Amino acid sequence: xxxxxxxxxxxxxxxxxxxxxxxxxxxxxxxxxxxxxxxxxxxxxxxxxxxxxxxxxxxxxxxxxxxxxxxxxxxxxxxxxxxxxxxxxxxxxxxxxxxxxxxxxxxxxxxxxxxxxxxxxxxxxxxxxxxxxxxxxxxxxxxxxxxxxxxxxxxxxxxxxxxxxxxxxxxxxxxxxxxxxxxxxxxxxxxxxxxxxxxxxxxxxxxxxxxxxxxxxxxxxxxxxxxxxxxxxxxxxxxxxxxxxxxxxxxxxxxxxxxxxxxxxxxxxxxxxxxxx
Amino acid sequence: xxxxxxxxxxxxxxxxxxxxxxxxxxxxxxxxxxxxxxxxxxxxxxxxxxxxxxxxxxxxxxxxxxxxxxxxxxxxxxxxxxxxxxxxxxxxxxxxxxxxxxxxxxxxxxxxxxxxxxxxxxxxxxxxxxxxxxxxxxxxxxxxxxxxxxxxxxxxxxxxxxxxxxxxxxxxxxxxxxxxxxxxxxxxxxxxxxxxxxxxxxxxxxxxxxxxxxxxxxxxxxxxxxxxxxxxxxxxxxxxxxxxxxxxxxxxxxxxxxxxxxxxxxxxxxxxxxxxxxxxxxxxxxxxxxxxxxxxxxxxxxxxxxxxxxxxxxxxxxxxxxxxxxxxxxxxxxxxxxxxxxxxxxxxxxxxxxxxxxxxxxxxxxxxxxxxxxxxxxxxxxxxxxxxxxxxxxxxxxxxxxxxx
Numbered sequence: 021x022x023x024x025x026x027x028x029x030x031x032x033x034x035x036x037x038x039x040x041x042x043x044x045x046x047x048x049x050x051x052x053x054x055x056x057x058x059x060x061x062x063x064x065x066x067x068x069x070x071x072x073x074x075x076x077x078x079x080x081x082x083x084x085x086x087x088x089x090x091x092x093x094x095x096x097x098x099x100x101x102x103x104x105x106x107x108x109x110x111x112x113x114x115x116x117x118x119x120x121x122x123x124x125x126x127x128x129x130x131x132x133x134x135x136x137x138x139x140x141x142x143x144x145x146x147x148x149x150x151x152x153x154x155x156x157x158x159x160x161x162x163x164x165x166x167x168x169x170x171x172x173x174x175x176x177x178x179x180x181x182x183x184x185x186x187x188x189x190x191x192x193x194x195x196x197x198x199x200x201x202x203x204x205x206x207x208x209x210x211x212x213x214x215x216x217x218x219x220x221x222x223x224x225x226x227x228x229x230x231x232x233x234x235x236x237x238x239x240x241x242x243x244x245x246x247x248x249x250x251x252x253x254x255x256x257x258x259x260x261x262x263x264x265x266x267x268x269x270x271x272x273x274x275x276x277x278x279x280x281x282x283x284x285x286x287x288x289x290x291x292x293x294x295x296x297x
Numbered sequence: 298x299x300x301x302x303x304x305x306x307x308x309x310x311x312x313x314x315x316x317x318x319x320x321x322x323x324x325x326x327x328x329x330x331x332x333x334x335x336x337x338x339x340x341x342x343x344x345x346x347x348x349x350x351x352x353x354x355x356x357x358x359x360x361x362x363x364x365x366x367x368x369x370x371x372x373x374x375x376x377x378x379x380x381x382x383x384x385x386x387x388x389x390x391x392x393x394x395x396x397x398x399x400x401x402x403x404x405x406x407x408x409x410x411x412x413x414x415x416x417x418x419x420x421x422x423x424x425x426x427x428x429x430x431x432x433x434x435x436x437x438x439x440x441x442x443x444x445x446x447x448x449x450x451x452x453x454x455x456x457x458x459x460x461x462x463x464x465x466x467x468x469x470x471x472x473x474x475x476x477x478x479x480x481x482x483x484x485x486x487x488x489x490x491x492x493x494x495x496x497x498x499x500x501x502x503x504x505x506x507x508x509x510x511x512x513x514x515x516x517x518x519x520x521x522x523x524x525x526x527x528x529x530x531x532x533x534x535x536x537x538x539x540x541x542x543x544x545x546x547x548x549x550x551x552x553x554x555x556x557x558x559x560x561x562x563x564x565x566x567x568x569x570x571x572x573x574x575x576x577x578x579x580x581x582x583x584x585x586x587x588x589x590x591x592x593x594x595x596x597x598x599x600x601x602x603x604x605x606x607x608x609x610x611x612x613x614x615x616x617x618x619x620x621x622x623x624x625x626x627x628x629x630x631x632x633x634x635x636x637x638x639x640x641x642x643x644x645x646x647x648x649x650x651x652x653x654x655x656x657x658x659x660x661x662x663x664x665x666x667x668x669x670x671x672x673x674x675x676x677x678x679x680x681x682x683x684x685x686x687x688x689x690x691x692x693x694x695x696x697x698x699x700x701x702x
Contacts, residue, residue, distance in 0.1 A: 262668050
């Protein structure tokens with residue numbers, strides 16, 4: 021039985037070893053190995069003393085935090101709205117899942133039309149009389165973070181919605197009936213019944229999306245270019261434009277550590293049992 | 298799925314496999330692999346008009362592959378290390394040549410291989426010499442020209458600027474009249490920013506590789522003076538987005554390569570967009586000559602065919618196609634008469650700019666130079682730091698690089 025189990029797992033383990041473990045170890049090695057010197061932390065010293073790397077770390081954290089907050093709020097609102105409406109669920113789910121099927125780079129190009137200087141957002145604000153001059157949505161750091169977070173939320177909120185909707189559909193009706201009998205109104209039911217019971221799903225959504233959000237790449241690169249460096253685009257620019265694989269590897273390693281730290285912290289705070297449950 | 302369905306699926310699969318396997322493999326036809334970086338429209342012309350005549354003449358196939366200039370070195374290095382060179386001929390950005398030579402990835406061209414027709418501009422041939430050795434031959438010269446929106450200039454009674462003070466005045470006027478800057482500086486970073494900065498520093502009389510040079514510092518001070526009147530789109534401006542800014546009337550004055558002409562006039566119908574060679578700095582008029590040169594990697598499997606393709610690409614027939622169909626400036630003096638009437642003023646602008654063309658010096662630390670130049674622009678233009686505060690440490694870093702070369 022054990023042998024069969026390992027045989028069944030072998031392709032997956034082989035895949036993980038070749039396409040995940042080896043690249044990760046190679047990247048780690050590259051980050052601490054300087055040509056002609058050998059083991060050295062120079063790459064780390066070089067990037068951590070550069071203002072754009074510090075910006076990239078800050079931007080990655082801000083885009084992740086804002087994006088996750090937006091996705092969670094919107095995803096929860098959509099999931100609660102759809103829950104119980106079985107008729108609407110079919111076509112609404114298809115409609116809402118459409119952005120998830122759009123390739124990220126296509127989504128980024130579409131967002132350039134939305135947030136461009138002569139894009140739809142500026143046009144709408146201008147027609148509403150809220151603007152006299154167009155806003156450069158990626159011109160300043162704060163606006164660029166906001167724009168990328170919104171664009172990311174547009175694309176991946178459906179995934180969060182799906183996870184939360186699945187969670188909502190497993191909640192026992194008896195609890196709500198009991199709450200109603202105790203006189204709880206809709207708002208009280210949401211905050212005191214739904215949210216606490218939905219915590220495992222929220223945790224799962226946060227972990228799945230959190231890992232992905234830290235790795236955000238195509239959207240900031242296509243929307244804001246060098247204006248909004250995040251860790252992944254910083255590594256990309258270091259490698260491709262400045263031809264330095266060592267600093268690129270160091271930056272990627274720091275990104276990996278950041279993801280591990282975030283997931284570890286969250287699991288410690290929220291409890292692994294919730295995810296397992 | 299029933300047994301019959303499964304059998305049908307299996308049959309269809311087997312048929313597809315048979316079709317794929319029975320494709321002719323051209324076992325006897327040599328295949329020349331040629332790499333370069335082109336836009337879709339450019340590849341179309343290359344595949345329809347440029348490569349087929351060569352394939353017919355040499356009895357070979359040309360496998361044309363799109364390879365960005367920044368990844369060519371890595372690809373060649375990997376193939377070279379593996380002892381399996383798969384590229385026969387490449388076109389490469391003329392600013393990324395030194396690293397190819399330093400890494401021993403490009404082969405020297407013999408005197409007969411490097412022979413060029415008399416119609417090829419002698420000045421362009423210089424770009425292929427590294428340490429007085431001929432490694433490359435010219436293919437696609439390029440020079441930055443200046444685009445302006447003639448309607449908007451006429452509306453405010455302005456003339457296209459010919460000097461830096463005039464440029465500042467035009468930028469101020471647009472800003473005052475429209476409440477927003479309309480002059481574009483390619484400040485998004487990367488090669489577009491470095492190229493434009495290099496051109497401005499040379500025009501200002503400075504040394505682009507010395508940020509302690511008084512004239513280089515003056516150029517940065519001028520940029521800082523111009524900053525409040527620049528189009529906000531400058532922060533996102535690269536070579537491709539500059540075309541968008543001009544097409545959407547976000548910017549009325551911008552420097553770019555000539556490839557934008559056919560795009561703006563033919564695709565966007567922006568007939569109000571005119572071109573001229575641009576302005577002079579306090580020292581001189583300077584326009585960066587860019588473009589691609591052709592080279593043969595060390596260990597290319599079909600060297601003779603690669604040399605033949607190289608000369609085909611320089612031929613009058615091919616260069617005529619590239620000028621008339623793509624508006625590329627030509628490396629030959631005998632093809633400009635064949636352009637369409639609407640394109641003639643733009644070709645004239647290109648020729649005028651070429652007269653003041655400057656080649657960027659090939660240095661082994663170009664990638665690092667680009668990082669330093671980008672940092673200077675980012676901090677002075679967008680973070681609004683004082684040039685006197687930003688430049689000294691960057692000058693020291695550049696000096697170290699120069700001495701290490």
